[in-house]
Amino acid sequence: MSRPLPKVVSQQxxxxxxxxxxxxxxxxxxxRDALNAERRKLPMVKIEQHYSFEGPKGTASLLDLFQGRRQLIVYHFMFGPDWNAGCDGCSWVADAMTHxxxxxxxxxxxxxxxxxxxxxxxxxxTRMGWSDAIPWYSSYRSEFNxxxxxxxxxxEKHGASVFIRDGDTVYRTYYxxxxxxxxxxxxxxYLDLTPYGRQENWEQSPPGWPQTEPYGWNRRHDEYEL
Known part of the structure; x- marks a missing residue:
């Protein structure tokens, strides 16, 4: 038996x-644009607790995860301490992660x-063939999770948390x-989840938010001066 197909009609x-x-x-x-604008107006909560993570370069704090940048997105990847493999659904998310x-x-x-x-x-x-371009940290010895x-x-639960820092002070803005x-x-x-959004001047953002002309900041991924 053939598989069902959409109805065939004329070009018109x-x-x-x-x-x-x-x-x-x-x-x-x-x-969706209006919803994203509402997200950029959300209040935030100060993170008072110190958290320690283990990464390829050693022990890191939550502030270290920013790598000196202003905003941070954490994907909570489901992988329990006694598991032999990561969550299959979270693996789909990781497969799709942007450059x-x-x-x-x-x-x-x-x-x-x-x-x-x-x-x-x-x-x-290594098994999944993922590069280390997106760092992966263990919170095994921390209350972070x-x-x-x-x-x-x-x-275990999956999700995404968004943080912003003001100097060395870290705030959670979205989940x-x-x-x-x-x-x-x-x-x-991913940028749509953050307080500053895409940072383009067509967005409805609070006064003072960083913004530039669209299609003026984007480059091929090997052309940025980072």
Whole structure:
């Protein structure tokens, strides 16, 4: 038996149906832009607790994860200490992660954090063929996962937390989990989570937010002066 297929119509009928759908897609895009603008107006909470992570270059603090940049996105990758492999769904997210150069050009770092020991993370990274361009840290000896909802009594949870720093003071600005991470992958989708957004002057952002002309800052990933 052949597989089901969409209805076959004339070119004219197809174009008419497409035009109707594109109107709805444009409405969705504008609604998403408005939602992103609301996200940039969210308040934030100061991080008082000290957290310690283990990474390829040794022990790091939450402030170190920023790598000197203003904004930080942490993907909470589900990988329990007693697991032999990382979560398959989180692995999909990692497979889709953008080239970090475009985020770095917007003063934003992207890292992954899991509760499994660093040795397991590195072994799994090798198995998956992921580069070390996006750092992966272990919070095994820290309360980080528990405090930020990535580990609960029910077990490990995935999600993305966004932070901003003012000097050495760190604040949490946003969190999403469950299906909220499904659309992540491009540098646009990650920047949309941050307080400063894409930092382009068409965005509705609070006064004083950093902004430039669109299509003026972007480069090929090997052309940025980072």
């Amino acid at each position: 009928d197809w174009q008419a149906a497409l035009d109707q759908l594109l109107v709805k897609e444009k409405e969705l895009t504008r609604a 970090p150069a475009h985020l770095l050009a917007r003063d934003t770092s992207l890292v992954m954090v899991s509760r499994a020991p660093l040795e397991k993370l590195e072994k799994y990274r 528990y405090d930020f909802g990535a580990t609960t009594q029910a077990g 999403t989990g469950a299906r909220g991470v499904e659309y992540l992958g491009t540098h646009w989708s």
